[in-house]
Amino acid sequence: MSFPRLGILAATIGAALVLAGCAASADPAAESDAGASTEPVVIKIAAVTAPMTDVVEAAGDAIEDGYEIELVEVSDYVTANTIVNDGDVYANFSQHVPYMEQFNAGNDGTLVAVQPVYNFVIAFYSKTLDDIADLPDGATVAVPNDASNLGRALKLLDAEGVITLAPEVDPYAATVDDIAENPKNIEFLEVPIASLNAAYEEADLVFQWPSHIAALGLNPDDDGLITELDDRFSLYVAVREEDADSAATEALKVAFSSNEVREVIESNGTIDVAF
16 A cells, blocks of 8 residues: 655664654745745654554544655654653654653653544453452562553553552552552562563563554454453644644644544454544
């Protein structure tokens, strides 16, 4: 399949020359002001993995005349935010609002969510168990190490009766220190989302996004022991606050809510349209 309006750039952490190249057209308004009236304005968008990258490609097909989307693939979610916040790329499609707000608070960030795109089923998986009721005493449970996804994981375990969170705690903001009851003496292993697949090989239970667990041939509908679909965690396109009302951002909002994007989402059984 070809994407006539889409350029693809693979970026890796620490690839300084690549990121320096990103900066050249990170600001579509600056490119337009430079007088490139006959050439499309390039909008660089960072994403980590499929289906996020697939959605960016579909938006590249749908973007209105005068603009071109260039996909910047990065290997982790912090980088996806950092390069937008620093102005090296214009936008990203990689996160839900709670994660973005956590990044802003810890990094003097000014990112804003401008367009919901899709929601996804989250789940816990196990290499050895077929039922969460069989989780053994002293089990190792791998969970994300970022606050927004950790709270979601612990909330799921609390709802299933595996643990009990302190009643005064907002479950979305819970940490392991907020566990009031742990009858199975679970040992929690906190690792980045991108490392949870590796933990699947050793831990008794692993929380993971469908976009990552797919690499192991698993999906939440068929393999999840505990599942949840919560629109609080819909994935959004994010830009810097100063760019939120720009013409380029308006073009992105239309492209990311297009029929082309809808088709990509509806063809994937683990995500739902959020627009």
